[in-house]
Amino acid sequence: MESAAHRENEPNWTAAEKKVARRAFDKAFERNCAAIYAETRQMLKNTSAPTEIWRVQEYLYEQRRIIDRIYDYRYSMLLFVFARLLRDGWLTEVDLAGLHSDKIASIKAIASV
């Protein structure tokens, strides 16, 4: 009962919206990984001291923690996730086209906080 009540407060996601959401989510993730990948290459390019590898290790470990925290694909979380990704530049409004205008408004409102 409690979980049904809980769900009532959540936005509904139509099948079409779920498709848009999944695509946007994956695209943001890919872009984010690509940036981390490029930064890692750059770090390795800028040094030849073997022990500098631990700076790379610490960088990647920290990025992993951030990624694991942000990318949560639960429909109950998705507006917050998209708001964060929009704010951080991994998504643009174009990627969200196809979501109900109420959702886009919520995402933008959360992102601007």
Place this chain on the structure above:
Amino acid sequence: MESAAHRENEPNWTAAEKKVARRAFDKAFERNCAAIYAETRQMLKNTSAPTEIWRVQEYLYEQRRIIDRIYDYRYSMLLFVFARLLRDGWLTEVDLAGLHSDKIASIKAIASV
């Protein structure tokens, strides 16, 4: 008293031996890091998929754990550490030249177990 009794069973390290030990330890560490560094570069070279960066992250995290476990510069541990480094190929007997022959024999004996 207990710690003095404990110390009696430990090998003594002369000042000259400590110098040799420190140099060998640092050299092994540097070689080990260089190998990890080279492997990381190779992993990045062999792929262009951004999400492959997490294989690199896991590799480095695992290597960090191994490194942190092995490289313990306490004189009470050093024979075991050198035995391990000898066995893993990060040190050769040449690097240990200058240590008392008893110590070298112990290191080789432990390494062969």
